[in-house]
Amino acid sequence: MPAPAPALWTLTDGAAGNRRQAEALAAALAGTARRDLVLAPRAPWRWLAPRRVPGAARCFDPALAGGPAAAPALAIGCGRQAALATRLLRARGTRTIQLLDPRLSPRHWDLLIVPEHDRLRGENVLTVRGSLHPIDDAWLAAARATWAPRLAGLPAPRTGLLLGGPIAQVPWTPADLDALLDGLAAEARASGASLLVTGSRRTPAWAVQAVHARLGSLPGLRWFGAHDGENPYPGILACCDRLVVGADSVNLLSEAAATHATLHAAFASRAAGRHADFLAALRGSGRLDGLDAAPLRELPRAAAWVRERLGLGDPPSPTATPVETVPIRRA
Template sequence: MVQPTDQRENQTRAGAAAPQEVTPGVILTEGYAGLEAQALGLAQRIGVTAATRTLRSERPWTWMPARFWPKPLDHVGGLHDLADGLVLTVGGTGGAIGAALRRERGRRVVQIQNPRMKLDRFDLVVANRHDEITGPNVLLTRTALHRVTPPVLEEARLVWQDRLAGLPRPLVAVLVGGANGRFRLGAPEAHALAAGLAAMMRTDRVGIALTPSRRTGTEVRGILEGALQPLGAWIWDMQGQNPYLGLLACADAIVVTSDSVSMVSEAAATHAPVLVAELPGRSRRIGLFLRDLIDAGRVRPFNGRLETWDATPLDDSDAIADEVCRRLGLTGPNRYPEQEV
C-alpha cells in the first residue's frame, strides 16, 4: 500500500527532467465522463498513449454486476482487437473485464477504483483512501485522479482571463453537480444554494462565475439563473466552449457541490480556497473523502460567506503516477518540461 507524500515533494518530482517515451495502452470504461477522466488523467501522467474503449453489454448481463459474470469477455463486444500495451480499467465493469484479460490473455492491468473483487487479480489497483481497501498492490490517493495540471490551468487562464475580467473581484467560481443515487439537487436544494450564493454576493461583494454540469437539471439551472443573474453573476448557458477549466484557473475562491469527488478533487488541485456546498443525502465514502480534505485544511464547508486562507494545491495524481511507473518499470513522461532547471 502506498500513500502519496507531501505535496512539495510531488512538485519537485514533477519539475525534474525525464526522458520522453510513450507507452502504448488502452483504457476500458463504462462511458461515464468522470470515470473516463480519471483513467485519462493517469494515462497522461504515466506517459501512456491510450485509446479509449467503452464497454457495452446486453441483457441479461446488464441486470447484474459484472463481477458475477461467469465469462466476462464473452459478454462485452469489441475486445478481439485491443491495442497492445498496458490496460487501464476503471469502475466495476472495467474491473471485471480487466481481471479476465489479465487471467486469460496475460495483459498487464491497472485498475482504477475499488473493483469489488479480489485485488490480486490486477497488477495494480489505484483507489481512494475512502474506498477503505489495502493490499501489497494497492496505491491509495486522497483525491480522484484527473487531468488538471499546472500547464492545463495556465493555458485555460490565458483563454478565459479577459472573458471574465468584467466581473467583480474576488471572483468565486461555482461548480454545480446534480442529483445522483446518494445526494439530492432539485428545486428546494437549488433555492437554498442560490440563497447562500446571493448572500455572499451582497455581503462580501464578490463576483460569481457559475458552471452547471451535464447532471444539473434544467429546473435547477433556471432557479440559479433567476436568483443570481440579476445580481450580476455570470452563468454558463451550456452553449459554446466549456468554461470549467477557465473558472478553476481564474478563481480567487471556489464553491463546489458535495456530490462529486472528481469536481472537489479538481478544485483542490488549484491555488484557490475551496468551499464545499453540502447537499442533502448520505454517502459514507464521500463523507470520508471530504473529512480527509477538511482535516488537511484544503477545503471548508460553505456557509453563505466568502472564506479565504493560504491554500496549497493538493493533488496526489503525480505521486501515484510515479509509483505506477516504478512498479511497472515505465519510464514515464517529463510532465512539465518548462520547469526544468
C-alpha cells in the same frame, strides 16, 4: 497486415468522471500512442460485471474479442464495466491497472488505485485522496491564457459555483439550493463580486431554474449545457478566487482542490457515508472551508507508484502523442 495495437489502452463506460481519471493516468505514464476505448457491454454480463461468468468474453465487441496479439501491453480501466474488460485482458497477458473499487478481490488485477474513502485495501492497492485528474500549474496556466481575456470584464473577486445533483449520500433539496444561492447573491451584492455557475448532466431542471431566478442579473455567467456556448469549467477553475462545489461530486471537489482558489463544499451537512469521509479528509488536510492549504494533487504520486511497481521507467516528455478514441458498441 493490420497495424499493431497501441501499447496502452484506457477502458471506461464513457462517463466523463471515469474517462478523466483513466486518461489522466495514461497521459502521466506513457509518451507512446494510446487507444481510449468506450465500452457498451451486452446484457446479461454488464449486470454482473466485473464477475467473470461463463460467456463473459462475448460481452464486448469487437476490440476485446481478438487473440493475444491484439492485446495491449498495459490497460487502465475505471469503473465496474471496465473492471470486467481489464480482467479479460489480463487473462491474455496484459498488465492491468484498475481505478475505483471493483467490489472484488484485488488479486484479479495487477494494480488498483482507489479513493481512500473506499474500503478496499491490499498489497497491490494504492489509496489516494479523491480522484485522479490532470490539473496542475501547467494545466491552470493554459486554461488561464484561454479564458482570462473572456472573463476580464467580470468584476473581482470571482466566485465559481460547481453544481452536480442530489444523490443518496448527499440528498440536497430545493430548499438547500435556495439557501445557498440566496447567501451567495447577498455576498455578491455587498462586495460587487461576480458569480460563475456551471452544472453537470446530473443537475436537475429545478436547480437550473433556481439559479436563473435567484441570481438574476448579477454579474457573472451561467452554463448548463452546449446551448449556453463553450463550457467555461476550465476558466472557472483557473480564474476564480473562490470555488464552491457540491459535496455530491468527489470528482469536482478533487479538481477544485487542485487549484489555488479557496474551497468550500456546498450541502456538506447533508453528506453521509463515503462522501462525508472524503469531506472530513479534505477538512483535515486544511484544503476545505476557505483555508489556504497547498493544492491537493494525487496524480504524480499515483503515476510514480505505478511506474515503480511495473518497472515502466521515466515519465514521458510533455510532447503530444497520438490518441485514438474507439467507441465499442453492442452488436
